[in-house]
Structures are given as C-alpha cells and as structure tokens.
Amino acid sequence: MSRARKKNPNQDFLHLSTPETSQTSGETAARLPPLAATSDQFRGALLGWAIGDALGWPLEFATTPASEGWIKSFRPWRKRVGGRWWGYSEDITPGSYSDDTQLTLAVARCVKDGAIFDVERFAYLELPLWLDYQRGGGRSVKAAAKSLKRRPWYANFYNAKGISYTRADGNGVAMRNLPIALVFHRSLPEMALYTFQNTISTHGHPRAYLGALIVSVAVAHLLQQVPSGPGKLTEAISTTLDQAVEILKTVQGEEPFRSQFFRQWVDYPGQASQSYIDLLDEELRNAKSQLEQISQFCSRPPIAWYKHLGALSWPKKSEAVTSANIAIYLVERHCDDEHPWRALEEAVTQVGSDTDTIGAFVGGLLGARYGLTWLPDDLATKVQDAAYLEHLGEELFDRAKQVRGSVADAHGVLVKQDSRADWKEKRKGWEKWIKDFAQNATPGLVVPHPALGEGKVTSVGVKPTGRSNYVTKVVDVLFKTGQTCRFHMRYKIGE
Numbered sequence: 163m164s165r166a167r168k169k170n171p172n173q174d175f176l177h178l179s180t181p182e183t184s185q186t187s188g189e190t191a192a193r194l195p196p197l198a199a200t201s202d203q204f205r206g207a208l209l210g211w212a213i214g215d216a217l218g219w220p221l222e223f224a225t226t227p228a229s230e231g232w233i234k235s236f237r238p239w240r241k242r243v244g245g246r247w248w249g250y251s252e253d254i255t256p257g258s259y260s261d262d263t264q265l266t267l268a269v270a271r272c273v274k275d276g277a278i279f280d281v282e283r284f285a286y287l288e289l290p291l292w293l294d295y296q297r298g299g300g301r302s303v304k305a306a307a308k309s310l311k312r313r314p315w316y317a318n319f320y321n322a323k324g325i326s327y328t329r330a331d332g333n334g335v336a337m338r339n340l341p342i343a344l345v346f347h348r349s350l351p352e353m354a355l356y357t358f359q360n361t362i363s364t365h366g367h368p369r370a371y372l373g374a375l376i377v378s379v380a381v382a383h384l385l386q387q388v389p390s391g392p393g394k395l396t397e398a399i400s401t402t403l404d405q406a407v408e409i410l411k412t413v414q415g416e417e418p419f420r421s422q423f424f425r426q427w428v429d430y431p432g433q434a435s436q437s438y439i440d441l442l443d444e445e446l447r448n449a450k451s452q453l454e455q456i457s458q459f460c461s462r463p464p465i466a467w468y469k470h471l472g473a474l475s476w477p478k479k480s481e482a483v484t485s486a487n488i489a490i491y492l493v494e495r496h497c498d499d500e501h502p503w504r505a506l507e508e509a510v511t512q513v514g515s516d517t518d519t520i521g522a523f524v525g526g527l528l529g530a531r532y533g534l535t536w537l538p539d540d541l542a543t544k545v546q547d548a549a550y551l552e553h554l555g556e557e558l559f560d561r562a563k564q565v566r567g568s569v570a571d572a573h574g575v576l577v578k579q580d581s582r583a584d585w586k587e588k589r590k591g592w593e594k595w596i597k598d599f600a601q602n603a604t605p606g607l608v609v610p611h612p613a614l615g616e617g618k619v620t621s622v623g624v625k626p627t628g629r630s631n632y633v634t635k636v637v638d639v640l641f642k643t644g645q646t647c648r649f650h651m652r653y654k655i656g657e
C-alpha cells in the first residue's frame with residue numbers, strides 16, 4: 163500500500179470553527195480549505211462502513227469467539243427475527259449489511275443537491291418507511307420512527323415501553339451520520355448543526371450527539387490526513403469537539419424550533435431541571451477524558467480498553483460515546499500500521515461488544531483515510547450493494563464540492579416553514595400502497611417506492627410465526643439504484 167502522506171491542511175479545518183460575518187452580505191460563512199480528499203476516500207469510507215457492518219453483524223449477539231479467519235470472507239448465517247409470538251428464522255446471505263448501513267444510505271439520500279441536509283425528508287419519509295425493510299434496527303430508532311408519525315422532528319419526545327427520547331443515548335445516530343461527515347468535512351459549523359438535526363430527530367440524550375460528533379470529526383480529520391503519530395488523532399478530535407459544541411451553543415434558541423427543543427427538554431419529567439447544554443458540557447468532559455486515556459492503552463491488548471469503558475456489558479456497550487471511543491482507539495492503534503486492516507479484525511471479532519456498529523465505524527474511518535486500497539477485493543466486491551455504495555460515494559463527493567461553508571445554509575432548512583402537514587398527507591398514500599404491496603407482491607412486480615425509487619420484486623416467501631393464524635411475508639426487491647431490500651410484512655391468513 164502506498165504510504166505517501168499528503169499536505170496537512172488540518173489547521174485549515176480547525177480554523178473553520180470561527181464563522182466569519184461578511185461585511186458586504188452580512189452572511190455568516192467560514193473560510194473553506196481546498197478540497198484535498200479524493201472520491202476514492204469517499205467510496206472507501208462507504209464500502210469500509212458496509213464491510214465492517216457485514217462482518218460484525220453475525221457476531222453482534224454471539225457468545226462464543228469468532229472462528230479462525232473470520233474476516234477473510236463473508237459467510238451465510240441464520241438469524242432469529244422478531245419476538246416469541248411473531249418471530250421467524252431468516253437465512254442471511256453472505257455480505258449482507260444491517261441497519262447501520264441501511265440508515266447511512268437513507269441519510270445519504272437526504273443530502274440534496276446544493277449540499278443541504280434535508281432533515282424533514284429523513285424524519286418524515288426515509289425513517290418511517292425504513293421500518294418495513296429494517297434489519298437489526300435498534301429499539302430507540304424504531305420507537306422514534308413510529309413517533310415521527312405524530313410528532314415533529316425537532317420535538318420527538320417519545321416514551322414507549324420503557325424507551326424514552328431524553329434517555330436515548332445509543333449508537334443510532336453515530337451509525338448513520340457518515341454522509342454528513344463526508345460532505346461537510348471542511349465546514350465544521352455545518353457538520354455540527356446538521357449532525358445535531360440528524361440527532362434530535364431520534365435521540366434526545368446529549369451522549370447520542372457526542373458519539374456521532376466523535377466519529378464524524380474523526381472522519382473529517384482522516385479525510386484530511388491528520389498528522390500521524392501517537393495521540394495526534396485523539397488530540398485533534400478533542401479540540402474539534404470543543405469547537406463543535408461551542409458552535410451549537412452560539413446558535414441555540416435562535417429559531418423557534420430550537421427554542422422548543424431546549425425548552426421542552428428541560429421541562430420533561432425526570433430531567434432534574436438540568437438543561438441539555440449543561441448535560442452536554444458534562445458529557446463532553448467525560449468523552450474527552452476517555453480520549454486522553456487512549457494512548458496509554460494502545461500498547462495493551464484491546465480487551466483492556468473495552469473493559470475500561472464497560473463496552474462488554476449493558477448499558478455501556480450500547481452507548482454512543484463508548485462505541486465511538488472504542489473505534490477511535492482501534493484506529494489510533496493501527497492507523498499507521500503496514501496493514502491497518504487489523505483494526506477492523508479486532509473490532510468485529512470482539513464478542514460481547516457492539517461488533518457491527520463498531521465494525522462500521524472502524525471500516526468507515528479507515529476508508530476515509532486510505533480510500534479503497536486497504537480493502538480486500540474479495541470483500542469490497544461482494545458486500546451487499548457494493549456498486550450502489552461506490553456510486554453514492556461519488557455522488558457525495560460531488561456534494562462536498564458544493565459546500566460553501568455558510569452557516570446560513572444549515573439554518574436555511576430550519577427557519578423555513580415546517581412542512582410536516584404536507585408529509586403527513588403524502589404518508590396516507592404510502593401506507594395504503596405498502597398494504598397493497600404486502601398483499602400482492604409477486605416476482606417481477608414493479609415497485610414505485612416513495613423513498614427508494616423504482617424497483618422490481620425478485621422473490622417472495624412466506625414465514626410462519628408463533629401465532630397460527632398469522633404469517634410474515636418476506637419480499638426481496640432490487641431497486642434501480644442498485645440497493646436491495648428485504649421487506650417483511652405480517653398479516654392475518656385469509657385477509
């Protein structure tokens with residue numbers, strides 16, 4: 163592998179934390195460094211993300227260690243889907259990815275031409291419709307997706323079956339924010355604000371935001387070839403985290419929606435009158451303290467760091483900051499190795515940890531740094547939807563060229579009129595369509611999906627459930643874009 167280093171524009175990136183107001187237009191904009199990253203790095207990040215997810219997913223709930231050579235190839239496996247009454251066994255084909263990559267693709271479709279993240283499209287279209295084809299989705303994201311049918315994305319205060327919005331601190335945002343990190347990697351104000359919008363549509367605890375920021379800021383530094391050497395990556399992340407949180411503080415409460423989020427958050431039962439920002443500050447100190455300790459653990463076996471963070475048991479193993487800092491540790495430990503692949507191997511084989519999500523983080527981070535060169539061909543071509551992932555990498559690279567460094571761009575989406583009512587109206591049509599689709603799907607049927615575009619049904623299967631009068635219909639669809647999805651719809655026999 164070529165180990166050539168590029169010019170280090172890291173200082174330029176850090177410089178972005180201070181938005182400047184133009185004397186002529188009055189618009190707040192940051193000075194952008196030149197685009198030094200390549201489309202190879204974007205494609206490598208997306209493919210690495212999906213490969214890490216696909217290698218780690220079969221071991222997500224494993225209790226026995228991975229077999230020798232686990233990460234040399236993809237293999238078929240079987241998964242129990244659903245609970246006691248509605249569950250069934252599903253054969254998972256080699257190289258299949260899970261919710262981490264599915265939602266990353268959904269977010270990528272929401273970064274529109276002109277480099278704008280359309281949070282409403284994500285919250286009101288992509289996320290609710292993902293429920294029909296989700297694979298391995300987390301409880302908070304699923305609860306959030308259902309809740310968005312009734313609540314606005316900026317005040318999605320759900321509380322269902324013990325899952326509460328203000329306590330949601332899991333990986334659900336960090337595992338889907340890669341497109342925002344890639345596109346806005348030169349503009350910290352936009353990255354910080356769009357990541358915040360992406361976060362609060364599903365997760366109300368500041369740890370969810372910080373976990374997503376840590377991974378995203380790391381992607382940005384690695385795209386720009388952060389200086390190598392022990393402790394350099396963690397140092398750069400730590401400094402940029404401070405700057406990102408400061409940016410959020412300077413704009414909080416500026417628009418009506420934000421006032422509502424912060425006000426409703428502090429008034430929510432159980433918050434002990436602590437504000438979101440106060441708790442964010444507290445969690446930021448904890449996250450930075452962990453980052454500072456990484457270099458002391460780099461020469462020790464990874465298990466020591468996992469145990470130190472509590473990443474092998476609940477509830478810590480599912481927390482976003484924990485997972486992010488495990489991934490940063492693995493990348494810091496191996497990033498300058500001759501074969502950085504070792505970082506991914508350690509991530510996806512650490513049974514007892516969140517292997518698919520941490521695998522996705524590590525794969526994405528190494529891809530951001532090294533592009534496609536570090537990926538074994540056998541996996542890069544065989545991971546599910548490889549061609550679509552590469553295509554999206556190119557598309558996001560084009561979006562990154564369009565970034566203007568304007569905070570107004572990030573605000574623009576927020577201050578426009580809330581279009582929730584329009585989306586609600588459209589959704590009635592989709593829901594009817596999904597119901598018809600479930601009943602009538604046959605191989606060859608052309609599918610006009612509202613979020614995924616046109617596709618064709620490739621196979622249809624019926625699975626018995628724990629209730630004798632109900633079955634689950636499993637429908638595979640290949641979309642024109644190259645994405646494949648397995649829809650699963652339960653219905654009563656005879657209806």
Ligand SMILES: [Mg+2]
Binds near residue numbers: 261298299518519
């Ligand atoms: Mg997953």
